[in-house]
Amino acid sequence: MTQHDSGTPKPTGTAAFSKFVHLLQLVADSPEPLSIPKLAALSGYPRPTVYRSVGGLVAEGLLIESLNGETYQLGPRLIQFASRSWDRSELRLVAVQALKALRDQTGETVHLAVPSDDRMVYIEKLESTSAVRMASYIGSSVCMHSSSVGKAYLAALPQAQCLELVQRLEYTRFTDHTVTTPQGLLEQVRQVQEQGWSVDDEENEAGIYCFGAVILGAGQKPVAAISISTLKFMQAPDPIQAYVQPLLDTCRHISQRIIQSPVLADSKHIW
Template structure:
């Protein structure tokens, strides 16, 4: 490691800034590797992380060793593959249990699930995705594959399109320009112009749809939760199987969904700790 520069070589503030940038870069690498393990569909090893991250082997080894030491990752002894560690799961559990937004919304989410008889999700924006922070399963025997903590695309989900429709034009355009739009099903919108048109429709009617765009056989209705000043802070979806969708979806799903969002938005506005745009 190079020796620190003397004060005569660079001002103290400049050296401090350089150290902060270097520390941030290292932290970002650690988080990137951790995210790769979390998002992997199958257990991964160091070689797989090297390919996915583009980092050299010594860097990946160093990061993995540090994450294991902090119990953020665990290494399975027989396969040498990696999984999320108990400390990370503990932190995530505490974050979820203490989420003020989730606690403010959970009663209405239960009421919405009971009224519709369908699966209900609560999601918050995270850069170019939405993250589920609550899921209440339908009482039906059929279960959806989603889970709390799952990141889902903005362009292919009802929660994502509801959130985008609540943004002002400038923020929406900036987001669309950098939005990845992979195709998940034949119905997925992968064209920016088509997505803008869908967002306009969502604004006009006040709620969004996911017509088998994220998962085949699943139809979702979405609406936004707003904070103070109308800032979008979260979204709710009601998800049903296409074959059992009720004849009058506007009454069966959309009306109770909009009412739930209205009540939760009012509750947020009346709660000082939830009065900003960051309500987690």
């Protein structure tokens, strides 16, 4: 064991493991395969360190060389891990039938997201019954400040925890509608707390409007959130009746199932 600055024991090898994970995340988040020089620039690690780390990840099947031999992408072993995690997710298994019913009732794309650090990660996506398809996918993540799932989750946190998280977020602007300050986000969070649901009004993507609501576990702790995504110009005339009420009913139903489940009642074991 080693010690870090706070004096808390830290497992030996944590630094090296963190480098591996950071490099994997960079590759996963990139829209195209990355080279060693690009990974070094993005990570801030020395090129020899990146070269050794990537070599280890390739040896374990977590990364593979692209056909050009100069760039890297996610390997089959990592994809296998992710697939098994997704298939065995207790939350997803409990929620999936209700999510399908919500998608069928609204006719719109439905996402189930869980918090991961300062973002929300999609663990289920059910496409709209229309011909319109969204760019999101299972495993992708969205920022809390610009997404309906993120704002729904923030609004359900204890006040001190919510404030701390809001203050440390990075406020990337995605559209002209994106909130870019902690004060602006807190105003939206207060509105979510008053009305019981959140919105993303073209804040992540132009033309896309989302409604969000939180799933609660034991002790009313937020464990996940659901969103309904619509094309803004094609919304139903009465969005509260068409989208918000079914969304809230679905969240309550899943929350009840979680609380009644011995495995899921403790949010630490939600996966």
